[in-house]
């Protein structure tokens with residue numbers, strides 16, 4: 500366990516991965532605004548003082564990215580792919596250290612943190628290959644003397660703003676296709692969790708990614724950095740992962756430059772259990788879907804709808820599984836559930852819980868502050884939840900599993916779709932016609948059928964409605980960083 504006196508570096512095989520400077524244009528840079536503190540959410544102790552760049556220094560990074568991108572775009576896809584593959588190899592070689600750094604700054608259990616590093620690296624591996632497959636096309640001419648071709652070219656400099664809940668994977672999921680496409684990439688990680696991003700910069704430099712092509716700007720002023728990204732004419736692509744509220748702000752700001760944007764925003768995932776479901780499988784799926792990262796994921800089950808005939812049996816099984824969870828410091832062996840990221844996050848979960856109880860719901864297990872104090876919460880299951888409650892329409896982002904009872908398939912589809920969000924949805928059923936009908940009727944970008952975890956680099960991750968724009972991962976993911984050019988030649 501990391502305590503107040505333990506130096507995080509002493510836990511690393513390669514202490515040089517714990518860098519606290521920004522990575523700008525191939526140099527390790529101090530901030531003009533001083534430094535900001537990074538704390539371990541499990542213990543509240545300061546684990547690093549990270550350099551705080553000014554807006555002018557962010558502009559300097561963008562200028563360097565612009566210059567570097569011109570040469571990077573002349574590399575062949577195969578050449579870019581080779582360097583990306585080296586970056587992937589280094590990420591996997593240092594997976595343990597990257598996991599320790601991630602858990603120390605974000606709080607998730609070490610096994611999950613290492614899993615996130617592997618998940619993030621899988622995008623680098625995947626797009627190292629896709630770099631060689633950026634195909635164009637030839638089109639039969641519309642006149643006898645015309646020859647038509649279409650080519651794909653990198654959009655230019657891409658900038659990312661990412662959240663604290665997946666401080667490694669959310670950057671890798673964006674930077675990998677961007678670099679594969681021939682773009683330069685300037686990443687601004689969340690103030691709460693910058694260390695994972697900086698470590699990715701350390702390995703990018705070692706992999707031979709040219710100076711300026713991949714940069715990490717660490718700042719405490721998210722709003723000012725976002726404005727620089729949106730207003731600087733050197734940036735042609737903004738890719739954001741975070742809340743829908745901030746996504747709206749960025750889209751408005753980016754509109755002035757008609758900037759291409761990718762948005763991975765908030766979720767409110769329904770998790771539906773039908774009466775013909777395998778209940779043990781459904782409980783297993785609900786546990787990973789709800790409690791991964793202590794419920795702090797955009798694709799986690801935010802609402803659990805259970806058909807009346809199996810409601811009591813499912814609730815009893817889920818209660819038993821939840822009571823087996825081990826809450827604690829993510830660096831401790833056997834811990835399955837870490838702390839929430841901040842006191843504010845705890846207050847939101849407690850507000851949703853209080854609202855359920857005040858409106859007739861009941862606590863089946865948990866529901867009290869954890870003995871560990873701080874931002875630790877008891878994993879909780881509540882029953883008797885209805886569509887009128889906050890938890891039905893707001894993202895809880897914590898370890899609270901609300902059970903809704905339903906009778907009819909059309910009713911539950913209507914309830915599941917009754918939200919402004921449309922990121923992920925899940926259901927457990929075995930009747931084939933029901934599976935097809937429900938999968939097609941759910942208004943979501945991603946649907947898990949008889950599974951509670953769907954995230955992979957080979958599939959298009961993204962939402963509809965107010966959960967986002969664009970897709971990350973799969974061969975679709977690289978299109979977000981390419982422009983199409985139509986060439987009409989008279990012969």
Ligand SMILES: NC(=O)C1=CN([C@@H]2O[C@H](COP(=O)(O)OP(=O)(O)OC[C@H]3O[C@@H](n4cnc5c(N)ncnc54)[C@H](OP(=O)(O)O)[C@@H]3O)[C@@H](O)[C@H]2O)C=CC1
Pocket residue numbers: 660661662663664687688689690691719721722723724725726740741742743745746748749763764765766796797894896922966967
């Ligand atoms: N669809 C998806 O894949 C994901 C969606 N989310 C959603 O995000 C929320 C939780 O993450 P959270 O980090 O709190 O979300 P926020 O939207 O608050 O923050 C996301 C990132 O945006 C930055 N930011 C905040 N305000 C601004 C601004 N005005 N201009 C520019 N950047 C800004 C933050 O910086 P800082 O933190 O430094 O202030 C952070 O780096 C939930 O709603 C969750 O569903 C989260 C992860 C993935």
Ligand SMILES: O=C(O)[C@H](O)CS(=O)(=O)O
Pocket residue numbers: 664665668669740795796797798954960
């Ligand atoms: O930020 C998130 O919640 C991630 O997108 C979830 S996942 O991709 O790691 O499943």
